[in-house]
Amino acid sequence: MEKAVKNVSKNKLKLSTKNSIKSNIKSQELNNKNIKREFILQGLDCAHCATKIEDQVSKIKGIGSANVNFLTKTLTLEIEEVSNVQDLIAATSEKIEKIESHVKMKEKLSQKVLRKEILLEGLCCGNCAAKIERESNHIEGVKSAVVDFISTKLILEIDNPSRQNTVVEKVKEIVKRIEPDVKVIEIQNKSRLSENPTHEHEESNKKELIKLSVGAALFGIATIAKLPNTIELILYLISYILVGGEVVLRALKNISKGQVFDENFLMSIATIGAFAIKQYPEGVAVMLFYQLGEIFQGIAVNRSRKSITALMDIRPDFANLKIGDDIKKVSPEEISVGSIIVVKPGEKVPLDGKVVEGNSMIDTSALTGESVPREVKLGDSILSGVINKNGLLTIEVEKEFSDSTIAKILDLVENASSKKAPTENFITKFARYYTPAVVFSALALAILPPLFIDGATFSQWIYRALAFLVVSCPCALVVSIPLGFFGGIGGASKNGILVKGGNYLEALNSVEVVVFDKTGTLTKGVFKVTEVKPQNNISKDELIAYAAHAESYSNHPIAASILNAYDKELVKASLENYEEISGHGVKVVVKGKEVLAGNYKLMSKEKISYEQVETIGTVVHIAIDKKYAGYIVISDEIKDDSAKAIKSLKAIGVKKTVMLTGDNKTVGAKVANQLGLDEVHAELLPDQKVEKLELLDKEKSSKGKLIFVGDGINDAPVLARADIGIAMGGVGSDAAIEAADVVIMTDEPSKIASAIKIAKKTRSIVMQNIFFALGIKLILLVLVALGLGTMWEAVFGDVGVTLLAVLNSMRAMKTDNM
Template sequence: MNENFEDIGIEEGVTMENAKELILEGLDCANCASKIEQEVKKIKGVKNASVDFVSSKLNIEAENKDVLADITIAVTKIVKNIEVDIKVVEPENKSDNINVFDELFNKKTLARFGSGIALFVIPLIFELPHWIELLMFVASYLIFGVDVIYKAYKNLLGKHFFDENFLMSIATFGAFAIGEYAEGVAVMLFYQVGEIFQDMAVNHSRNSIKALFDLRPDYANLEVNGEIKKVSPEEVKVGDYIIVKPGEKVPLDGRVVEGRSVIDASALTGESLPVEVEPGDEVLSGVVNKIGLITVEVTKEFQQSTVSRILDLVQNAGSKKAATENFITKFARYYTPIVVLIALLLAFIPPIITRGTGIAQWINRALVFLVVSCPCALVISIPLGFFGGIGGASKKGILVKGGNYLEALNSIDTVVFDKTGTLTKGVFSVNEIIAFDGFSKDEILEIASYAENFSNHPIAATILNEYKGKIDKSSIKDHIEIPGYGIKVIAEGKEILVGNSKLLKRENIKVPEADEIGTIVYVALDGKCVGYIVISDQLKDDSADTIKELKKMGVRRTIMLTGDNSATGSKIARELGLDAVYSELLPDQKVERFEELYENKLTKGNIIYVGDGINDAPVIARADVGIAMGALGSDAAIEAADIVLLTDEPSKLINAIKIARRTRSIVWQNIVFALSVKVLVLALGVFGIANMWEAVFADVGVALLAVLNSTRAMNEGKVAEEQKS
């Protein structure tokens, strides 16, 4: 399918050679992630850059591969200037997952917090000389805040003024300056505790998301000279034989050559129904062998296998950010400086223009502003929400390539379907054979079988299955398959044409009338039509319900584009309740018709196209959201589509829309909740009602609650019915 990429609009110049992926180990600040992304985009030679906070990945697209080494060095410097604790490493050098609880609650940390709390509590309980009290508060403050102060200092050197470390340092310094020692220490303690729980929540979310994609096999049982050797899947080559025991994952794509079993593909497709396999059947990596011992001949190397491609696709989905994520990133860039400016004005202007109020009182109110101003609750929870939605969708066999595509499903004007293999089963049967000019039905079927012998089209397979005779393949010459028309061959010295009415018209052959409902396959011999074959397809069981549900969800139009004849297309459209159908379309005409639909859409909503991902690749690429259905193992589908449905059920589209709406609801809950609390505390702070305790809650407390709310998007169980907007 690669030869079609230019036709379907794949951007030229974006290759693996001029792309680079780096891991930002220790990235726990979403605000820092945004700053790193913005600074990396400014590096000379960088075409585009994206930081995925959830997976801690930095994806860089360079103008050419020669500058990648220099870019990597520049990235390391930028990251160190923004956050000194982050390490920039190559993907192959990344550290294994660390138990977050053990890391945060080790003996050293417990001793630190224990001594800090003791120094803080003693002056509160006992009356001590002022200088001893001050000394103990300062010691406690340094124990809790030395790392925050150090990070703030490093960030100042890098000219990054508005991060949470700087704001928290200034706020607590201010508390000490106005004599509020206990409050200064308590705020730093509360902040550190909140950060610990926030880090735990974020890491728990990350690990939960990663667990959703726990498809990667750990080993393969390679058969070598009659012996079984346990090796890494990366070591296995195409053509090798592997043994898969009951209960093991199939590590690589392949073909069963020995043994029979039942496989569970639910990890890939979300469907729990087991599938029987026997010699000759294809099996995909990531499925689980349930009962029998099978020998599999490997057909794809690990990096090209289904499980590897799916993992790569989903784990990199965070680089394609939703419009809401981009908006919040820009919002945070202006929001924090504005709040800091208001804090400065609040500290010094009111004491000048009012009488009877001391400057200490207004500085304290300004410090509340500083603490509240950090936008972490939004910047952390929103990407987690979208990635959680993507993860939840993947467990139901729906692969979404980015948050932008998930968000686009919330606003749909029109859904356009392909027919064969999408709304119908693609399983054809011969219903009737009509013969002319003294030819028998068997002769018409035989002639058609000679023409279709080398074709892989489903209709060709149907005709060949119906014909029970033998075919002399050596007599078939000059086989030409004409896309959108049919087939032309020379067999036993005679020219045979088999295809639709357009093929006969193209060859200036008179087309007989056909009233039968179904796909009409005309058969011509030496320039004359000698008969036709009527082939019919069956609707999928959930096609009609899918159309009804889409209309309930507010989709304005449901349309079908098909290359089939108008009688068949109209019959199917009536049965399904489609709003319109366009028949007898060649592949290029499908694109033209889709462009017309796009120009005449009823609302500003998106137009979605659902097809099989191979013949429909040009339209899938053109759509606002292109969806390939039943595309498990199809390279063309995974490349061309924005969303891949791993089973043949149209109703998966309904699931995808529900997940998208649920995710949007959670994201907006976080936005409204975080901004409401921050605005409320800011307002209360102006009037001196809210102190720094409430301010810290409005920062780390709200962030923690928003992160926990985001984890709901990962729930792939019952998706709540969405409210209509």
């Protein structure tokens, strides 16, 4: 029963019930004239204090109910005395100050921040993406702006929705100035985003290749044929204009708008400089190979994007809506709750619902990474995104598309790369200062040696400086690193692991402590009544009946197992004075008899002699009219995968594995011993879990990370407090997807070790790209400065290194052996 009571308290802590079903009913029956007000509790960082605030404020006369959401730090008040609102708010503020003096109560504004997404079609330059993001953040009214380079989206949060049009116009100006060829498209219907064609990009590449081919042919003629100097120069100039004219024009436009240090400027200066010192073939050749490299780089980046997004291509294209005897093919967004849809063999299930006719095998690999098909039959729930294998299924829709599992997963994954890892943020800042530094170094290289070194000529050192400039572009880093992180996120999703951002993926590299909840995480969470022991002339059926009525308001698995064992209709009208006793159990009057159902603490509190039971199951003691009536044992099974999970975590370097549970010490110790856990803390309430987690957090190193693994819905405060919160079995659970940083789509704890391995592989690839790109550039910069390198090597140092780094990033998607 400890677990049952524990979870009721959890729900209370998060924002569900006040402290009894009775108070919930009272809250629902509040007068329609009541006023609802919401406040932000700034500085609230103690889950236990949140429960105190909720309890104390709800006792203020004139306040109907008070609920504190610890996750969002929001206090919601139902005020009964409408004429006394301000005084009651002041009394609430005073009460909060007494409990937590540093917590400030601020009214929540009703106006919501507007989230706006803009597609930047044709964006291929990572450095330019960083500039667009930086400048968009300075637009008045923009709370935050993030460029997701992978999906080529600019995600804006706008404080005032009325400024939306002004902000979009400013964005268009910024993009036109930084990247004139990029199209700015407002995304009106998110569901169409994944259908964005690449046809235009391919057509553009074809035109570029034709132009480059003509330029290359003229360059070849000028180089091979023995022509008069004037004709040779003309051919080189025509070839240069065809190949690099667009780059020079773009550089001039950018300079006029204050955008000096970009790759267009660097290439223009380098190649025009080559012409100035009469190195015509080299000037044309460098621009030609630079442009070819850019095209191949663009193709590689786009293929990388397509490959990654293909891993998550689980959006259903249509739904077969049943209207009478007819079937109509419509968009999933058009279907409402309660509609009947038909899913044929081989089709994706478009919406969440319940099977009302038919049975079939379904492929859930797109959601969970599991290759073994699962059977569904009449009455079973079915999730959108799975594939119907063989039978014809008729499904009643239970959620609109926007609220469906598939929509939530797609939204989560599509926006994952907007949460940048610290490495990405560092590289973005590094690139901002790196290019100007190299430009000024090149200027010094061109001017200073001829002034101070005997025999040095300006033409010789200008050539070196120009080659120096070509090497300097930081695109290899700013393109390949986000691709690496998103590849890792995509590969993880293929394995049924949803990571909410690159920041969490990178954090998984430093995990030192993994803390588990027990029920539904390490155990199956499927409870069954395994023993019924009545006493004092009460039959088994009577004991189960009293227990079932006592647990009738709970939806916890333990309560459900008692109700299943009773398997008869409950007469709720016979219940009176229902009361939940936090951390102990419940008290209720059933047909005039007072029934107590709970743990041994409840029996001790009520001074009732009870039988002490040593078992690995959960024991629910029952007393009727203050007399002990017996006990019921409910047992849970350990998952087959749990022992493997603990072993795998220790094998990859996790220092400590801990279990926190509300169950009794006997159960906790037994499970911990079976699994090989380092520590176990039993008989904990939700606020005590948070306290234990904070103590464990102090034991790790300053750079180490602590993971909490729970069931998502019941452990939200602890999930939020941990460095990384992981929700188990998150398919279809809105609360799990909301509360956690990582969602394991199956019930396999071993996937946690897989997630860490994927993170380590991704980190390794990212670091390879950083050292490879910077290492090659540094070597080439030194060689060029010493006169041992030419512009040919410099071009490889720019586009060649970028191309190789992008291809290396693609390895992050391959996680089959994790």
